[in-house]
Amino acid sequence: MLAAHETATQATPTMVDLSLADSTQRRRVSGPGLRAFLAIADQWKLGEEERRTLLGRPGRSTYHGWAAKARAGQDLSLQLDTLLRLSAVLGIHKALVILFPRAGDGVAWLRTPNRGLLFGGQAPLDLLLSGTQDGLLAVRRHLDAWRGGTFTAPIPGYDDALPPLTDDDIVYL
Numbered sequence: 001m002l003a004a005h006e007t008a009t010q011a012t013p014t015m016v017d018l019s020l021a022d023s024t025q026r027r028r029v030s031g032p033g034l035r036a037f038l039a040i041a042d043q044w045k046l047g048e049e050e051r052r053t054l055l056g057r058p059g060r061s062t063y064h065g066w067a068a069k070a071r072a073g074q075d076l077s078l079q080l081d082t083l084l085r086l087s088a089v090l091g092i093h094k095a096l097v098i099l100f101p102r103a104g105d106g107v108a109w110l111r112t113p114n115r116g117l118l119f120g121g122q123a124p125l126d127l128l129l130s131g132t133q134d135g136l137l138a139v140r141r142h143l144d145a146w147r148g149g150t151f152t153a154p155i156p157g158y159d160d161a162l163p164p165l166t167d168d169d170i171v172y173l
Helices: 023-043 048-054 058-070 079-101 105-112 126-129 131-146
Strands: none
Touching: 023 079, 023 126, 048 058, 048 105, 058 105, 079 105, 079 131, 126 131
16 A cells, blocks of 8 residues: 555656666766776777777767777766667676686687577677677677576587586585
């Protein structure tokens, strides 16, 4: 039952975090997020055009202005679309580091053609570079599912080397 001063919308929890819609929050996370993106892009050996595509295709001067401000620690406030793209790249990077503990294996996976249904024989990086937010989020969801163990089929060349779990592998505490 709601108190006299409450409304139905106050009683219902928000399902979407809208904090990044606030310009102060965007300014707070934009510089650190872009610096992390630039470091990841270096690790992935991405060229300028690929970096700009992942960020939503800002103009060259805009991209270089953002990068200069981020590296100098100056105030920067990116658009929500760009921040969502940064978040997806950071999530992809995190999943790759978890799934591929050996340095370079995650980047190799990104660049290797993949027979999985999502990729249709193309490299995951090709889907990332489609220019859409959906491409970024699809790869992130794919890696999160893999990381979480919710795949229904093995990953060719990687999972086939792992023996299936048995009842003896389960430990009850």
